[in-house]
Amino acid sequence: MQSQLNIHPILRLYNSLFAFVAKKQIEAGSIEPRKIHSVLVAILATSLLMWSHVILLTKTVDSDVVFWTGIICSVVHLSSISLFRFTNSTFSIINTMLACGMTYVTTTVYYTGGFQSFALIWAVATPMLGGMASGQRGAKLWGIISFTIIMTFFIMSITGYQFPDLLTPEGKVLTHYVQVFGWLILGSVLSFTFVALRETAEAKLHEQTEKVDSLFRVLFHDLANSLGRINIGHTIAKKEGQFVKGMKIAEGAADSMFEITQNVRKIYAVSKGKADMELTLSPLNESITYVTKIFADELDKKQIKLKWDMRKLEGLKLLVEPVSFKNQVLANILSNCIKFSPEGSEITISAYPNNHHYFTVEIKDSGIGMPPAILENLFDLNKKTSRPGTKGEFGTGFGMHIMKSFMEIYQGDVKVESNEREVDSGTTFKLSLKGEWP
Numbered sequence: 001m002q003s004q005l006n007i008h009p010i011l012r013l014y015n016s017l018f019a020f021v022a023k024k025q026i027e028a029g030s031i032e033p034r035k036i037h038s039v040l041v042a043i044l045a046t047s048l049l050m051w052s053h054v055i056l057l058t059k060t061v062d063s064d065v066v067f068w069t070g071i072i073c074s075v076v077h078l079s080s081i082s083l084f085r086f087t088n089s090t091f092s093i094i095n096t097m098l099a100c101g102m103t104y105v106t107t108t109v110y111y112t113g114g115f116q117s118f119a120l121i122w123a124v125a126t127p128m129l130g131g132m133a134s135g136q137r138g139a140k141l142w143g144i145i146s147f148t149i150i151m152t153f154f155i156m157s158i159t160g161y162q163f164p165d166l167l168t169p170e171g172k173v174l175t176h177y178v179q180v181f182g183w184l185i186l187g188s189v190l191s192f193t194f195v196a197l198r199e200t201a202e203a204k205l206h207e208q209t210e211k212v213d214s215l216f217r218v219l220f221h222d223l224a225n226s227l228g229r230i231n232i233g234h235t236i237a238k239k240e241g242q243f244v245k246g247m248k249i250a251e252g253a254a255d256s257m258f259e260i261t262q263n264v265r266k267i268y269a270v271s272k273g274k275a276d277m278e279l280t281l282s283p284l285n286e287s288i289t290y291v292t293k294i295f296a297d298e299l300d301k302k303q304i305k306l307k308w309d310m311r312k313l314e315g316l317k318l319l320v321e322p323v324s325f326k327n328q329v330l331a332n333i334l335s336n337c338i339k340f341s342p343e344g345s346e347i348t349i350s351a352y353p354n355n356h357h358y359f360t361v362e363i364k365d366s367g368i369g370m371p372p373a374i375l376e377n378l379f380d381l382n383k384k385t386s387r388p389g390t391k392g393e394f395g396t397g398f399g400m401h402i403m404k405s406f407m408e409i410y411q412g413d414v415k416v417e418s419n420e421r422e423v424d425s426g427t428t429f430k431l432s433l434k435g436e437w438p
Contacts, residue, residue, distance in 0.1 A: 036084060038090075080100070105123055119175075226253045
């Protein structure tokens with residue numbers, strides 16, 4: 001509440017205006033907010049200049065044509081921001097705004113001396129505004145229109161056409177002041193908007209690069225886990241009487257690799273805006289059963305018991321993407337628990353209702369726990385958090401970051417509690433997710 005009170009009244013008014021004109025397009029996801037901001041700023045800045053000129057010329061130009069043209073064009077120009085409520089075409093909106101401005105400029109130029117008029121310089125601004133708000137197409141279109149209008153007045157001037165000059169001497173002085181300060185305002189707004197748009201584009205490019213890097217980490221990390229299980233299955237299959245068991249482990253790991261690659265493709269499409277990550281209500285019991293089978297050999301090797309009450313969790317469904325939830329969330333957590341648990345210990349999975357249709361899934365081990373330095377930076381890729389397990393197992397350090405990234409996609413949250421006490425040591429992962437539990 002305090003932060004809202006500290007917002008400048010002008011900024012608060014601008015935010016309210018932006019919310020009014022852009023709400024429909026933002027909710028539909030049909031246009032980027034930064035594009036709406038660029039057009040809105042251009043309209044408001046030029047509208048301020050237009051109304052200043054209209055008020056000034058009302059007192060200093062003896063022409064009803066200039067007055068009424070100025071009033072009508074200024075009203076339509078300012079009202080063009082409301083078009084965002086009906087269309088997502090910035091090109092159409094910026095053309096409406098610039099057409100009003102150019103009509104008023106052309107009228108003013110004609111009645112204040114033609115090619116010698118102070119107002120003709122404003123025709124130069126339209127290609128810049130058109131380009132800033134709608135790209136090369138707008139810059140080219142209004143560059144041609146501005147050039148045509150300026151050349152028309154130039155040709156008429158050199159051929160001897162006598163333009164009316166209805167501007168008073170006092171008006172010439174005042175319009176000079178308005179022109180100087182007007183260009184200062186317009187130049188500042190254009191520069192600020194251009195820099196802001198460029199920085200936003202660079203930030204978006206950086207974000208996309210980070211997403212691609214994260215996808216590669218997901219792919220390499222989880223494929224490495226699956227390849228490791230294939231190797232385990234191959235080793236078991238070599239033993240007498242263990243062929244079928246080993247092949248089942250290898251077959252399950254191969255199927256997991258296929259699911260992972262398909263899921264990474266889907267995530268990439270989501271990050272590029274070409275698809276949506278489809279969240280469905282997935283039974284928690286099915287997911288736990290799946291990861292139990294995947295890690296059966298690792299659990300057996302360390303004689304670790306994975307406990308959960310299947311009857312108690314019956315009917316609990318979580319709103320997730322099932323493949324990634326099993327392979328990138330539960331699998332990464334369980335892998336971490338096994339890695340840092342001693343032989344003969346237990347890992348328990350439980351769940352309970354939270355609030356507002358959210359449920360908490362707890363995965364708890366009785367392992368060696370985490371030191372504060374690792375716990376604080378567990379999800380930070382720039383900090384080293386990888387360390388050997390209780391049997392010397394090594395990891396990449398990417399698993400926890402990957403797990404958290406997917407939890408954010410599910411609109412969930414993850415909390416980790418851990419300690420290194422001699423008694424009651426261990427780590428607890430708490431996943432908060434939407435779901436239903438009849």
